[in-house]
Amino acid sequence: MTSKYGIIGGGIAGASIAYHLSQRTDDPVVLFERQSPASETTYKSVAQYGFYGDETQYRMKRYGMKLYNEFFRDHRVNPRYTSMGILTVSTEPDNARRMQEAIQKGGDSYFGKMGMGFDRDLVEYLDGGEIKEKLLLPPVDDEPIKGALFRPKVGYMDRPQELAYEFLERAKEHGVDVHSNTAVAEVTTEGDQATGVITEEGEEIELDEVICAAGPWNTEIAESVGVELPVKHTMAPILVLQPDDQSDYTLPAISHFESPYAFHRRSEDEFLIGYNPGDVYDDAGRLDPNTMSEKVPEEIRNEGIELLGKLVPDLIDAKVVEEWVGIRSITPDKNPVVGWTELEGFSIAAFHTSGIQLAPAVGKMIATQVLDDDPGDYYENLSIARFDGYTDYRT
Numbered sequence: 001m002t003s004k005y006g007i008i009g010g011g012i013a014g015a016s017i018a019y020h021l022s023q024r025t026d027d028p029v030v031l032f033e034r035q036s037p038a039s040e041t042t043y044k045s046v047a048q049y050g051f052y053g054d055e056t057q058y059r060m061k062r063y064g065m066k067l068y069n070e071f072f073r074d075h076r077v078n079p080r081y082t083s084m085g086i087l088t089v090s091t092e093p094d095n096a097r098r099m100q101e102a103i104q105k106g107g108d109s110y111f112g113k114m115g116m117g118f119d120r121d122l123v124e125y126l127d128g129g130e131i132k133e134k135l136l137l138p139p140v141d142d143e144p145i146k147g148a149l150f151r152p153k154v155g156y157m158d159r160p161q162e163l164a165y166e167f168l169e170r171a172k173e174h175g176v177d178v179h180s181n182t183a184v185a186e187v188t189t190e191g192d193q194a195t196g197v198i199t200e201e202g203e204e205i206e207l208d209e210v211i212c213a214a215g216p217w218n219t220e221i222a223e224s225v226g227v228e229l230p231v232k233h234t235m236a237p238i239l240v241l242q243p244d245d246q247s248d249y250t251l252p253a254i255s256h257f258e259s260p261y262a263f264h265r266r267s268e269d270e271f272l273i274g275y276n277p278g279d280v281y282d283d284a285g286r287l288d289p290n291t292m293s294e295k296v297p298e299e300i301r302n303e304g305i306e307l308l309g310k311l312v313p314d315l316i317d318a319k320v321v322e323e324w325v326g327i328r329s330i331t332p333d334k335n336p337v338v339g340w341t342e343l344e345g346f347s348i349a350a351f352h353t354s355g356i357q358l359a360p361a362v363g364k365m366i367a368t369q370v371l372d373d374d375p376g377d378y379y380e381n382l383s384i385a386r387f388d389g390y391t392d393y394r395t
């Protein structure tokens with residue numbers, strides 16, 4: 001079999017790349033997914049969408065939001081978005097004061113977790129005492145909360161996998177060949193050039209461009225062709241909780257500034273407890289997605305539930321009905337690593353988390369590079385060559 005463009009991975013990244021290529025070329029595009037599309041990180045995502053991050057990310061998210069607006073208006077499958085805002089609470093008076101100063105002064109790198117920067121307009125500081133005067137949060141105990149930042153312009157995709165399906169349906173309408181349950185076993189090379197892939201069934205496919213969008217498998221696949229990625233992993237466990245009573249209000253997501261825990265609503269009657277150790281690139285390692293247990297480690301489970309009990313006591317008796325452990329890919333500077341690598345014909349799409357929000361712009365950038373031989377708008381901030389010791393074949 002020959003094709004022109006081959007994509008490894010059918011998560012949100014591979015799906016967006018397939019869609020963007022399909023909108024621009026009639027040349028054959030083939031996508032390989034070792035399982036069902038979007039059944040890995042994309043499925044396990046909390047899928048929040050919010051305008052924080054540096055200017056590059058802000059602009060990428062605007063592109064993504066515009067495209068998702070088009071998708072929701074005329075959808076092929078069943079994506080859903082819920083707007084709810086996020087409240088980042090501090091239980092330490094010193095941090096609460098710094099939050100307040102950051103808002104008054106207009107930015108503080110200490111609050112990187114909130115991603116202050118380019119988009120600072122819709123963030124409000126709330127003193128502990130005024131939280132319940134300004135927001136409807138009946139079950140929240142505001143006593144331990146010394147201060148909080150509220151970002152209203154944040155929501156979440158209820159079923160992020162549906163967004164990947166949406167990309168794929170549209171890509172298929174334009175001729176993309178999607179092979180589910182087809183794992184790529186090898187990327188073939190000749191000299192300094194990628195030439196195709198071999199599937200686990202032994203089928204060889206010649207390709208002009210191999211695009212690796214394999215989520216947590218990216219590092220291993222890239223290494224197999226001699227490309228080292230500045231990408232590490234952190235564990236991303238989730239507990240799904242079901243309270244006894246359905247609530248008749250929508251809580252914002254609540255993130256605890258002093259710990260890695262956050263609480264999110266998932267549906268009418270389910271909440272998630274998530275764990276994100278943050279931007280810990282130097283201390284992080286690589287996790288093996290093939291052997292990762294789906295069970296949330298006991299310590300994280302207990303700490304998360306205990307904190308939830310402190311901040312939202314009404315939920316303390318909620319039952320854990322589901323759990324999983326995803327892998328968050330992270331980069332040294334919090335931006336994705338996208339596009340050309342040192343191996344000609346082998347491109348990469350790897351995120352620093354945030355893939356649900358950034359995949360649309362990433363798909364567009366890859367299409368620009370492989371179809372137009374043009375680095376694209378975000379090259380300086382997304383190319384692997386921005387890091388010391390890394391190059392792409394064009395630099």
Ligand SMILES: Cc1cc2nc3c(=O)[nH]c(=O)nc-3n(C[C@H](O)[C@H](O)[C@H](O)COP(=O)(O)OP(=O)(O)OC[C@H]3O[C@@H](n4cnc5c(N)ncnc54)[C@H](O)[C@@H]3O)c2cc1C
Nearest residue numbers: 009011012013034041042045048184215326354355356357
């Ligand atoms: C718990 C959690 C919470 C998150 N919260 C958010 C959030 O709030 N907002 C946000 O924007 N992002 C969030 N993220 C990050 C976001 O979900 C990811 O960045 C995004 O889903 C990654 O998509 P992907 O397509 O790169 O990877 P994946 O979805 O993992 O897709 C990669 C695909 O490649 C396939 N594959 C691997 N190897 C091969 C092979 N050899 N051959 C064929 N196929 C292969 C896999 O089966 C997989 O389906 C979160 C992630 C987690 C885990």
